[in-house]
């Protein structure tokens with residue numbers, strides 16, 4: 341049994357709405373409320389963030405608050421690497437999805453000679469760049485930063501020199517400033533159903549593995565997981581990122597960008613059961629829980645139930 345180390349990464353500088361920084365706290369609160377034992381005895385490390393510097397008048401309107409992210413995600417990168425260096429398994433409970441840039445960079449630092457893929461369970465592709473984003477929210481750019489393709493075929497914005505400088509720094513996070521960090525062939529999407537044309541262009545250009553919720557219903561979740569693992573069969577390691585908005589809005593609205601017709605609860609359970617302890621999976625992220633947008637902390641309750649299926653206690 342691997343030794344799990346929880347990293348609380350509360351940065352929400354990449355989100356369009358406030359409150360995702362409270363997601364990790366909402367999960368802790370729920371564990372206490374339920375007298376749950378699942379976190380008892382697990383090392384739990386909070387990672388510093390720069391949420392106090394969030395500025396709604398950020399000068400970087402095509403990558404809002406990237407000036408904070410390019411700095412704070414270095415701490416998460418280092419934290420993930422240290423956990424892996426210690427032989428432990430990082431369970432990252434993060435604020436918004438831009439944290440994946442820091443976390444994956446830390447995985448890349450540790451496994452520097454290995455091929456690392458990603459299973460991205462989400463309602464969104466998060467493949468925008470400052471050159472294509474309609475919102476300027478960096479949580480919608482996480483995978484673009486890792487793939488390192490600015491998607492200039494679909495350029496619609498003229499980011500400032502300052503913004504481009506920070507963006508390049510984010511793409512080069514980690515040792516040796518490596519970019520790209522991820523091959524598009526080593527990425528598998530599950531659950532995406534809310535995408536913009538610019539992102540679809542990249543998915544089509546690279547032929548990225550992509551299973552929408554209706555296809556998950558059609559094939560069955562186990563078959564979809566088999567197919568995703570087969571797509572990543574040449575990878576030595578796999579990073580799993582579970583955005584809670586992959587789930588249907590009937591489960592909870594406690595997330596920044598809820599989208600109807602998502603994954604159902606049994607499908608989410610299978611994703612945890614099949615992937616959390618999979619020998620190739622080297623880190624697992626849960627993200628975008630926003631109790632400010634929730635009722636009765638229901639999303640954190642769902643996350644607790646999902647974690648209970650894979651953590652002892």
Ligand SMILES: [Mn+2]
Pocket residue numbers: 437462463464583585586597628
């Ligand atoms: Mn999402």
